[in-house]
Amino acid sequence: MDVPTRSIDVDLSRPDGAVVDLAVTTAVYASGLNGALRRPTRFDTSPTPLLGKPGFVPAWKPYFPKPKVVGLVFPPGVEFLPPKEEKEDREKPELKSIRPPGSEDETDESGSRPKKRPTRIAPPPDALSLEDRLFYLLQPPLQSWLQGQELVMPFEPFPYQYEGIAWMFSQKSALLADEMGLGKTMQTITAVRLLLRSGQVRSILLVAPKPLIPNWQREFALWAPELPITTLEGDTKRRKMIWSMPGLPILLANYELVVRDFQNLDEEDRPKFDLVVLDEAQRIKNRDSLTSETIRDIGRKRSWALTGTPIENRPEELASLYEYMGVVPPRGTPDLRQLRRLSEVYVLRRTKNLVMTDLPPRLDRDEYLELNPAQQHAYEQAEKDGVIHLNELGESISVQHVFELVLRLKQITNFDPLTGQSAKLDRLAADMEEIAASGGKAILFSQWTKCIDWIKKEMDERVPDCGTLVYHGGVPTRKREPILSQFKEDPSSNLLLMSYGTGAVGLNLQFAGYVFLFDRWWNPAVEDQAINRAHRIGATASQIIVSKFICKNTIEERIDRVLAQKRELFEAVMGDPDDSNATLSMNASEIFGLFDMKAPAAKGTKSIGPKAPDREAA
Amino acid sequence: MGQGRTERLHLGFLAAVELEGRGHVGGLLVTNHLGRPLEFQCTTPVKPNRTQELLYGPTLRAYLLGELLGGTLVERTSVKADLLLVEDDDQLGVAETTDVPVARLLTDDDPVEPSETVRLGNQLLVPASGVDAAALEKLAGPLPAEASLAEPFDRVREALRETMRAAA
Known part of the structure; x- marks a missing residue:
């Protein structure tokens, strides 16, 4: 095949006027292909893999591992046959609600039903x-x-x-x-x-x-x-x-x-x-x-x-x-x-x-009484003799000597052993007439069983209507329950005489509205126990009136002051963290102090302690 | 059922607590009809991962509380309940895992129609699907009229919290 040629003539004149022939001859195939392409085309083959299934997504099944479980099985309880x-x-x-009427209670919004907070x-x-x-x-x-x-x-x-x-x-x-x-x-x-x-x-x-x-x-x-x-x-x-x-x-x-x-x-x-x-x-x-x-x-x-x-x-x-x-x-x-x-x-x-x-309110009344004339005389004489005796003891004096005098004087404030005169009994008889007439119940506490027996005899004579009963350590155990039942159930039994030792603990006499402390115990805690025979849950009286008999210008007034201080001490020990050395026992100094005497130095801290509340003092 | 059945009613109270960032724990308390506890079981916390959250979607909570926690607890409890009570609709799924009838306690602000409820003692229940309402009502026999069926759930939740405090 003939390849057409084409010449390009460029005539450039040199500065010197000489002519340079720059003719370039090219031949272009009619197909327009470069001559290099005249070489036979080579074809090579290589394998190419086809696309497979996608495999890069991890498999997932809807599965949660089971959680661990912990727990307890409760022990079987003891079942009892119903009575x-x-x-x-x-x-x-x-x-049945034993809440006294009128006591405050939580109510629901409507105010109609009590709202009870569950106790967990x-x-x-x-x-x-x-x-x-x-x-x-x-x-x-x-x-x-x-x-x-x-x-x-x-x-x-x-x-x-x-x-x-x-x-x-x-x-x-x-x-x-x-x-x-x-x-x-x-x-x-x-x-x-x-x-x-x-x-x-x-x-x-x-x-x-x-x-x-x-x-x-x-x-x-x-x-x-x-x-x-x-x-x-x-x-x-x-x-x-x-x-x-x-x-x-x-x-x-x-x-x-x-x-x-x-x-x-x-x-x-x-x-x-x-x-x-x-x-x-x-x-x-x-x-x-x-x-x-x-x-x-x-x-x-x-x-x-x-x-x-x-x-x-x-x-x-x-x-x-x-x-x-x-x-x-x-x-x-x-x-x-x-x-x-x-x-x-x-x-x-x-x-x-x-x-x-x-609880119903408790009203404490301190009844300050004047001794009767014969009592006064006996008291003064006993105190005078007693103090003289104590002074005579000199260095050999002990707290026990003083304690004996205290007991003797306390007994006289209860009643004069010679004449039987008693300001306390007079007051008690007057109060009991009124209480018995209104159908009330009263409990009386004394330290001495002999005194209780004497009160019983006197009250039977003076206020026979109040049906006085006696409950103290001298009463056989088997007879005690019937006495309590009678006091509770018999409307004509209005007065129960008890000793601190036997009657002060554990008994439930919440139907009694009056408590008399004929004489005072050494420890206010025991007195409170006595009072609380009546002033306790389930009390049926609208109020509990506590009368404490205290004879003026006697050892009882002085003891009352000590008891008041002891009461304060008790509260301090139970509640006040700063009161680190409080002690409730009546020590020798306090006993001597009742007579304005000083305890011998070596005995200043000796505790006489209260008698056990379950023992008879008489 | 025989006489023994009428005198005995063991109630299962199934509850779950969500712990912030730690998932859910489930607890099952079985009591006698007077509320005295007989057995308590609780799970360790279960927290779904992201994939589970995405794939379970809105069904995740029901699966977790009902089938997973509830089912595991029912399976592991040795004192069998005669009736399983739940407080949450999402827990009704436990019915899929057990033959024991399951019901949800009706609350005051519940929009459920009365026709869908069953009375047990003095409380209304919504039975899980497939639970025979008449059979459910018959269970009430030994239940005291004043019994609270809501109160034991408080105990379960308190016990779950105590357990988690101990595990922390």
Whole structure:
């Protein structure tokens, strides 16, 4: 193929005029292809993979790993057959409110129905394991547990009582120190009932002073009629059999028998309990006493103590109770600050001031009386002779000498032994005429059984209509209950004479509207216990009038001043953290001070202490 | 059912608590008809991851509370309930995992029509789908009239919080 050629002529003139031939010849194929393309085309092949399935997305199935599960199964509770009376009742017993009319209560918005805040059981601070804590948290509120669902209550507890029950239920070591009359017995019984029901305890030993055993029996029958109670009584053989009986849920025993029997039982024969409850636990305030040591030796898992007077004389008494409760080591001597810290965890104490809306008011009247002429003469003579005698004793004088004189003078202020004149009896007779006429009930306390017997004789003559009854240590135990029943039920029995020792603790006489303190006890705590026989939960009187007889210008006025100071001290010890050295015992200086005398130096701090409240002073 | 059935009624209360940033924990309390606790089980926290959140979408909560937490708890509880109660619609899914009838407690501000509810004691319940309402009503026999079926849920929640405090 011919390739057309084309020439391009460029005529450029050089500066010198010479011509340069720059003709360039090119040949272009007609196809327009470069000649290089005339070479044969080479084709190479290489393999190329095709696209596959996408594989970069991770596979996912709708799957959650199962969560771990933790939990607890609750122990089966102890079931009791309902008491026979319940079977006869076709209708379920209704709750009765014992709240006095007019007391304040929370209401709902409409103001029509009381709004009840459920009381939940909180785990105790010393419950560390989750299982223990959940056990308490998952219990139903007490109200639903007690109010007609599972356990029928004869009366509806007060809110503070619900709190007390919930607290006791969760405590392995507990000192319920509510002021007298706030229902320690009922709270204890109900907490015991719930512990049995929930399978937490199966055997309980309840130790109480002997005169209070019938009271506990009565209260158990009222508050927990389904619980079988066994009372430790009878001869040694029978008691030994009771101690060895298995499966007794509740054993009721008095201190004396417990001490005696445990000393006689071999170590291996001594029973162990899930719970030991001490009523009037001040009985073990002296940690060295045989009673304290024996009680502490009883094998138990829970230790409860009940007393309205946790500190009767000295704060150190608490240490003995704490040792029993297992919260201080044996022989441990916690100081006051440590005691207070322990109290925050292990003591529940409510005073009537705290729950005053639940109780009728208590009116205290100090009755200052002039001695009758013969009494005055006898008193002055006795005091004069007594002081002279004390002075004559010189260095050999002891607090006991002074104490004897105090007692003698106190007896004369009650009545003149020669003439029988008595300003106090005159006042009592006048008051009782009025009280008996209005159908009221009165309790009178005296330190001396002889004095009580004398008052009984005089009152029978002067005010026969008031049906005076006597209840003191001289009355045989089996006759005491009928006397209390008569006082309660017989409308013509208006006056009950009691000794501080026998009548001051544990008895429920809340139907009495009047209390007379014919003479004064040495310890205000014991006086309060006496007064609180009447001024307690369930009191039916609209008010409780407490009359304290004090003869003017006598030893009684001076003692009254000391008692007032002691009362202040007690409050300080229980509440005021700065009062670190308070002691409630009347020391020798105070006794000597009653006669403006100074105690010998060596005896200045010797404590005479109050007599035990359960012992007769006469 | 026999006489034993009429005297015994074990109620299961299934609840869940959401923990901030840690997911959900579930708890099941089985009580007798008087509210006394018989058994309690609770789970460890379960927190869905992002993928699970995306893929379960709006069904995630119901699956988590009902089938996963509820189902696991029911399976692990040794004291068997006769009726499982829940407070939340999302927990009704537990019914998929068990033969025990499931119902939700009706609250005051619940918009459910009365025809959909069942009365048990003095409280109204919304049965899960497929639950025989008549059989449910028959369970009420031993239940005291004054029994609160809402209160045990408070206990479960409190116990869950206590458990999480202990685990923290």
